[in-house]
Amino acid sequence: MSWRETLLTGWSSIRAHSMRSLLTTLGILIGIAAVILTVGLGLGTQKDVSAQISSLGSNLLIVTPGSSIDSSGMRGGFGSAATLTTSDVEALDSSVATPDVDAVAAERSTSLSVEAGDTNWTTTVTGVTADWLEVRSRTLSSGEFVDPDSTSQVVLGSEAATELFGSTDVVGRSVTISDLPFTVVGVLDSAGSSSETNLDDLAVLPLAVVGSDLIGTNPTTVSTIYLKAVDTTVISAAYQEAETLLLNLHGITNADSADFSISSQDALVETATSVYRTLTVLLTGIAALSLLVGGIGVMNIMLVSVTERTREIGLRKALGAPPRVIRRQFLTEASILGLAGGVLGVGLGVVAALTLPSVLGSSIVVSGVAIAGSIAVALGIGLLFGTYPAARAARLAPIDALRSE
Amino acid sequence: MSALLLGHDDEPALAEEDVPGPVIDLVDARKTYTTGAITFEALRGVTLRIDRGEYVAIMGPSGSGKSTLMNILGCLDVLTSGSYALAGHDVADLDEEDLADIRNREVGFVFQQFHLLPSLSAKGNVMLPLTYRQNPGQSARAARRAREEAAVRALDRVGLADKAPNRPGQMSGGQQQRVAVARALVGEPALILADEPTGNLDSSSTDDVLALFDELHASGRTVVLITHEDEVASRAARVVRVRDGLIAEDTGARSFPTAVTEQGATA
Structure with a gap:
């Protein structure tokens, strides 16, 4: 059959x-x-x-300042110290010590009032380095990014732009921050908001401007360093390299007493x-x-x-x-x-x-x-x-x- | 299977005519059934020889062993002791697979209840034995066409060529039994074995079917018919009566001293 x-x-x-x-x-x-x-x-x-993950920046490691120990030996909470500086950023950016780190971006943020004509809006003023857009996986909806060497350029988040001008079509308009005049050169695409932060309510300026002109104290301090690993497979290698390098730079021998912490997005996953x-x-x-x-x-x-x-x-x-x-x-x-x-x-x-x-x-x-x-x-x-x-x-x-x- | 294939150098149809010797050669056949502690001897030493072209009726009351004899003759069951050769094949020691092949090639069954598959057409039912036959060296399509042609020829022979596409449910009992006879014929078996073939038929259908057996006999077929009706048995040239597991009477019994001695010696 x-x-x-x-x-x-x-x-x-x-x-x-x-x-x-x-x-x-x-x-x-x-x-x-x-x-x-x-x-x-x-x-x-x-x-x-x-x-x-890719909305936050893919393959990302986040370095935040750790605890500081004051003269009396009291140990401060994580994030309380100003232990990260622009020289750390430069060292991390050099591919010799950290071959698995593709790009580095540093931020220093503060909350300031931004004025546009009669309108006044308190937003997160963030000083950033040149690779910030790439590392944070952000894009511009219009205009261009701030020139790191300029002193009068600002890029607005979509929400900040809307609050100040009622629209996001604001390239070329002027704003004033702490009595200093800035020209809007670009607007960021909306990235939504996470639980802690609103990713669209911010004003982005060059790091040096925020450090020296707007905050004034400790002009070389940064609040967060973002490291982008070459790809997801080398995240832990990049983590090791960054940790070793920063420990060396800060003269710390015991990793347990580090004055910074590095986190990855494992927690989210x-x-x-x-x-x-x-x-x-x-x-x-x-x-x-x-x-x-x-x-x-x-x-x-x-x-x-x-x-x-x-x-x-x-x-x-x-x-x-x-x-x-x-x-x-x-x-x-x-x-x-x-x-x-x-x-x-x-x-x-x-x-x-x-x-x-x-x-x-x-x-x-x-x-x-x-x-x-x-x-x-x-x-x-x-x-x-x-x-x-x-x-x-x-x-x-x-x-x-x-x-x- | 190899033992069997040795006996199949020729086509079965040719073997029937060319190879001499009896179709049925049963010597001192015994069959014992054991159920728990009870043993029952259904056959107690039956010797029966049926030659090619004979028309034999096997008769006997129920419990006489006639059904057991029919199962043995049809290779549906195997002997406890004794020997049985069907168309020259010793079937005593065959396994189930080889018995199936022997049944397929050498036995054409006709049952009291017709046993046609209701889901198949008359032609489909007649083709059934051929679908279980292995035809090495033939393409599936060619084999199928050959089977269909053989089925149509067999239906033509029983006078039902026009009913080929009909289902059994659309036919009378007499017609169904004639389809069953066509199915028994289609494989060109050495033996046509009919078990009470007219038991479920009215008298006119009975006449039709018995006339068909007469024709088959006249054309040289070997027909063994199991019945309890004298009227049916009277059609046969030879009547074998079974009682208590033994042959009580055989109207056509002939003595084959040499054959029996030889078989007895080997068995």
Whole structure:
């Protein structure tokens, strides 16, 4: 009996009980849909996390000033000291000591009132170095970035521009900060706001202007240094290099008493993945249980089918069908059931993947590998749970089978 | 399988005519069933030889061992002891796979309940034995065409060529049994084995089917018919009566002293 005939025979006997077959595939269907969603949610979360990371600047390490120890030996809190300076920035920027650091940007921020005509808006005035745009992954919606050597240029965040001028089309307009006149040369694209800071409510100026002209004290101090690693794989190497270099520059031998701290975006990734992990465990459980129940359903219906078709099996055997052909026939039918469940499950999974993100708020990515894998798993379940019924059919003695009613 | 293939140097159809010797050669056949502590001897030493072209009716009351004999003759069951050669193949020691192949090639069954598959057309049912036959060296398409042609020829022979596309449910009992006879014929078996073939038929259909067996006999086929009706048995040239697991009477029994001694010696 050729494969074609085996398949046609199997298909027609499944079609003969289409309602029953459909219900049988339901378990596998749900299981496979859950698999598609699990994998899709995993990939979607990865995509979301990397999108969030790149919104902050990809491959980023953040150096902040640490505790300082005053003359009485009291140790200040992290971030309280002014331990980072422009010379640290220059050293970190030299590729000799820190080959895995691609670019460096330093910031020094303070809260100041910005005036434009009659309007007065208190915003974060941030002094930055030349690579700031690249390192922070920001872009300009209009104009150009501040020239680091100029003393009268400012770039506004979109919100600050709107608050001051009522629009973001403000290139060429003048503002006054601490009685010093500045010309707006560019406006930043909106970057949204994170929990701590509003990324759009700021005025960006050259670092030197903020340090010496606007703050005045400790003109070489910086509040934050951003390091961009060459790529994600060398983040920890870049971390080591930066730490070693800064410890040396600050004359500190014990890393535990460092007067700065370096953080990466691992924490953010952690949070995102822990949410995803909970969902994955839940969905994997549903998938595994559904597939098991589905498999037992296939076995059950195949046993029913063997019982119902005992006479047919007896006849086929009497006419010369060897046991292996009978076994193959029933295995084929079980596989078709499994496969049908798999295909329908993929369909349901894809529909859910397209509709759920709007409800859940997290993206679900449908991958071709997951689809192919799920269908293979469904087929395998049909085969696995069809083995016992098929063996039973193959073992039936033709005389008894022919006599059964 | 290899042991079997040795006996199949020729096409089965040719083998039937060319190879001499009996179709059925059963010597001292015994069959014992054991259920728990109870053993039951269904056959207690049956020796039966049926030559090519014979038309034999096997009769006996229920419990006589006639069904067991039919199962043995049809290779649906194997002997506990004794020997059985069907169309020259010793089937005593064959496994299930080889028995299936022997049934497929050498036995054409006709059952009391017709046993047609309701989902297949008459032609599909008749083709069934051929789909289980291995035809090495033939493309799938050519094999399928050959099977369809053979099925149409067999249906033509039982006078139902026009019913080829019909399902069993659309046919009368007599027509269904004639389709079953066509299915028994299609593989050119050495033996046509009919188990109460008219048991479920009215008298006019019975006449049709029995006339068909007469024709087959006239054309040189070997027909063994199991029945409890004297009227049906009277059509056959030879009647074998079975009682208590033994042959009680054989109207056509001939003595084959040499053959029996040889078989007895090897068995």
